[in-house]
Amino acid sequence: MSPFKRVSKVQIPTSLLQRLVTVNTAIVILALVLISALVFIKEYSISIERQKNSLSSMAIIITDRLTGVMAFEDYDLARKNINSLRLNENILTACLYDIDHNLVTKFNRHSNQDEFCTKNSNITTSLMVDQPIMLNDQALGRLVLYADPKLFWEHQIGMSLFLLLVGTLCYVFTWLLSKRYFRKETKSLLKLAATAREISKTGNYEIRVTAGENPAREISNLVNSFNELLEIVENHRSQLEDMINIRTAQLNEEKKKVEKISEAKSEFLAKLNHDIRTPLTSILGYTELIKNGDTVHDKNIHHLDAILRNAEFVSELVNGLLSLAKLESTDLAVKAAPFNINTILESIKQTFEPLAERKNLTLSLNTLSLEENWLEGDSLKLHQVLNNLLDNAIKFTKQGSVQLSVTQRRKDQETVIIKFKITDSGIGISNTKIRDIFDDYVQIGSDTQLLTGAGLGLAIAKKLVNAMDGTISVRQNSQGGSEFSIEIPFKPSSKLSPGPAGKENHTAQIKSLLHDFSPILVIDDDPNCREIVSEILLSQQPQCTIIHASTFMEAINLYHERQPKLVFTDIELPDGNGYELAKEIKQYHGNTLIVAISAYHTIDEYGKTGNRCFNHLIAKPFHKQNLLDTLREIVEKIEPL
């Protein structure tokens, strides 16, 4: 244990009132102690002086009376006079000496004070007087008086007790008055603290504090500030609650939406599973029948149609999924390039007329009011939108007609609004679905319907239209079918239409192109793809020579060996990629036309790198028409040459 005892700390009161009263009382006590000390010191010195004065006066009187006694040496009378000092309680001892310092007589109040009056006594105290006895300037003797210190100290003690009494009374009164005054002054503060405690406990910010009667200015300001603070907190709290309610409602709505999407996704996956397996079953079944020769030859055409239709469905499904995935993951950049709207509509017609005929539907295209043929905008996105909507319209219409009408109005000098209206006599859209029809994975048809699409077309169409600053809407038409309306702004373009006459020439030009560019190099690690490309090219120009390569190195060797002017290449090769191949070929011969065909990328995703390396891009899977369109574009580009 430490030898040093820890000094216990002074207990500081925790209450504000107690602290104020204690401090105030302590200050008063300190002041009283100081004043008392000063008074005591002053009183002490005054008392000493007074005693000495009193003693001196007494000595002067006595010695004056003793002059005769000492002159005539009447010592009996001297003794009487000295003894008479007994009546003065202040005198402790009196010594009367003659001119030769011989003790004439003395007076001792107490018997033990003989040492005071000896001949050679030199006891000096602050309470003694040595008074000479003079007669006409001649000394006759001297009188030494000693005052009784007991009386002096009794006086001092009395004074101290008096000061103590005054101090005690001051302390009591100060304590009482301080307590009373500070209780009044701190009432508001204590009330403030109590209110703050109550608010922290109950969370009720509507409580307000009142400052009480005649409060100090600072306390009044504090109370007002506290109330203002409560007001602000209350307002903030109220706003926060409102905000939380709004956010909660939004979150609930979002949650419902997400749940709905999740539900739709689950349904979609089930449907997707069904929609992929069903056409694959047909494709596998029919292919096996044809391969094994189990069917009569006449039916083969029918079976091949079924295989093609089912394959196209799967292809469309995969394209749709990829498009949606791309739309969800990237920003949609809208390209602005001149295009002829008639060309798009013609292409649409060519694409969907066979489908409509197959279902005995009437497909009509109304473009009578079109004034501007050449527009500037993103023709690919427009094409895709119209494809999706018409595909849906034909898909969900069993009988009747599908109509596409196109109107335009000029908004101003810079903008032409094109309005597309696709009307069908199909199954229509139920009121419950019409609100969500443009959401992802929501299908128009019933769940039991087969081969009706993945429910992605409308969602993709809406995203594309919105990207082009357009609007899309749907309503039930009078025939019970659906009516989709699209309005998209375009800029008018001054490029003139080449006219439909050009189209007939393309077949011959392609034939000529393939002849002139023979041999043509086709590179793909998949022999089927190489064969399909070769067959399409040969279908256009049976005279052209097709050379095949399945790897990067084989392709390079063949290129150097045969120097082809037109190359079709896959991008992902076993020992390299199409970009490197294209760069090497371009280094050797910059005018070589290189067309990339790849299943890993959609057309837009080739981006700048693809545009720099390749002249044209075709995404897998592709139709014969896609390849022919590419050849036509090549022909159009080299025409001026």
Added chain:
Amino acid sequence: MMCACTAAVLCSDFGSVSAQAPLDPAKVRAAYLYHFMRFIEWPTPAKPGINESYNICIPDNGAEFNALRAITTKTVNDRPVSIRHTDKTDSLKTCHILYLTGLKPVQAKALIDSISGLPILSVGNGDNFLDLGGMIAFESRIGQVTFSVNLTVANRAGLKISANMLDVADRVIK
């Protein structure tokens, strides 16, 4: 008031008597006379001026006169003390103290009467001296010299006797 003055110390001031030797009453009385001049105030005309002295007149030229010689060496209020031997009435006017010793009562009475009303302190021996009209009378008791004062006569003559001296007096007649 009884006064018992040993006068031993008093006489030692005058140097002629040792402390052990028996006291000479004449010398004690001479010392008393000296102190009388210190405790008594004469009226202004009679008070000695500058270069004047306190005059003690004595008709007797015996032992008392000789004893008085001792005090002529002293001063009172810075004035010297002189002794004169005279019995002439005319020459008494300049005396401050008339010490009547060695005279018959009739003679003493005549001299007292001659200075009546004058500021001259008349001092004599014996109790009846005061009855003759004297102011201070020496008395001897058990080897001690005491004195009595007729304050009325002294006041009438214009003399102011100090209370301190009266305290020591054996008897004071007022």
